[in-house]
Amino acid sequence: MSESWLFGLALNRLELSSLLKMPLLEQQYGSLTPLEKAQVGLIMAVCQPKVIVETGVWRGRTTRFMAEFLTLNHMDGHIYGFDLPEVLNELKSGDSWFGIAENVTLMQGTLPNSLVSWLESHDQLIDFALVDAYHSYYAVRKELSVIAPRLSQHGYIFCHDYGRLQSKYEGVMCAVNDVARLFSLSVLPLWSKDDSDSEHFCQAAILHREVRCTTPRKIFHLRKYIAQEYPALASIWGRFRHYVHGD
Numbered sequence: 001m002s003e004s005w006l007f008g009l010a011l012n013r014l015e016l017s018s019l020l021k022m023p024l025l026e027q028q029y030g031s032l033t034p035l036e037k038a039q040v041g042l043i044m045a046v047c048q049p050k051v052i053v054e055t056g057v058w059r060g061r062t063t064r065f066m067a068e069f070l071t072l073n074h075m076d077g078h079i080y081g082f083d084l085p086e087v088l089n090e091l092k093s094g095d096s097w098f099g100i101a102e103n104v105t106l107m108q109g110t111l112p113n114s115l116v117s118w119l120e121s122h123d124q125l126i127d128f129a130l131v132d133a134y135h136s137y138y139a140v141r142k143e144l145s146v147i148a149p150r151l152s153q154h155g156y157i158f159c160h161d162y163g164r165l166q167s168k169y170e171g172v173m174c175a176v177n178d179v180a181r182l183f184s185l186s187v188l189p190l191w192s193k194d195d196s197d198s199e200h201f202c203q204a205a206i207l208h209r210e211v212r213c214t215t216p217r218k219i220f221h222l223r224k225y226i227a228q229e230y231p232a233l234a235s236i237w238g239r240f241r242h243y244v245h246g247d
């Protein structure tokens, strides 16, 4: 039995838990579903975020999931969670964990102004944003429009409640699509099943910077395509080049 075959066998048996540690995937009303929290964890594992922004903290279930994910996986990111003062005060008085968590800062104020003034006083880029506050077209559009220009090159935005046409959250979907077009971001909708399946329901979209193919690269790929599809033409072209350039 060769060594590389044994190595291949070992790789086939890798389990997710040996690659990353997941905190408890809780189901709570008004919070991301367990499946969505797991997706957030996977994105965080991929982009290794230093600066994380969450608009809409509510009971802090996803905030705490992200903070514990960072700690469990030895990642040194920091979460800035934005919500209204009364909501955050209630959260801190009800869950003492938020008073001691070193990787979470709760930002009180009314969005989008609280986010705008925080961005004005911080010049860091955002590596991961979770947009989940007020679900109107204009609120989502405004938040995304200030986050998008500050998104790092390899950053992601997780837009929760990305609805479908004529659904309750159509406004979120329209705002996400419009901002994505405006800032050249790619949209990956994560719609699955319906909301009667509370654990596995997923209604969100992920945004990431669009990767543009330059004209010389497009020409390169067109030439490769022609060479594969029309080998006779490619061989005439090759002979012509050989005759003219000697290559």
Ligand SMILES: C[S@@+](CC[C@H](N)C(=O)[O-])C[C@H]1O[C@@H](n2cnc3c(N)ncnc32)[C@H](O)[C@@H]1O
Binding pocket: 030, 031, 032, 055, 056, 057, 058, 059, 060, 061, 062, 063, 082, 083, 084, 087, 109, 110, 111, 112, 132, 133, 134
């Ligand atoms: C759906 S909950 C967030 C759930 C949370 N992200 C989670 O996964 O557990 C929405 C939150 O957005 C907050 N919110 C809505 N409009 C806001 C505004 N204009 N400014 C600040 N917070 C707002 C609400 O107070 C509420 O706590």
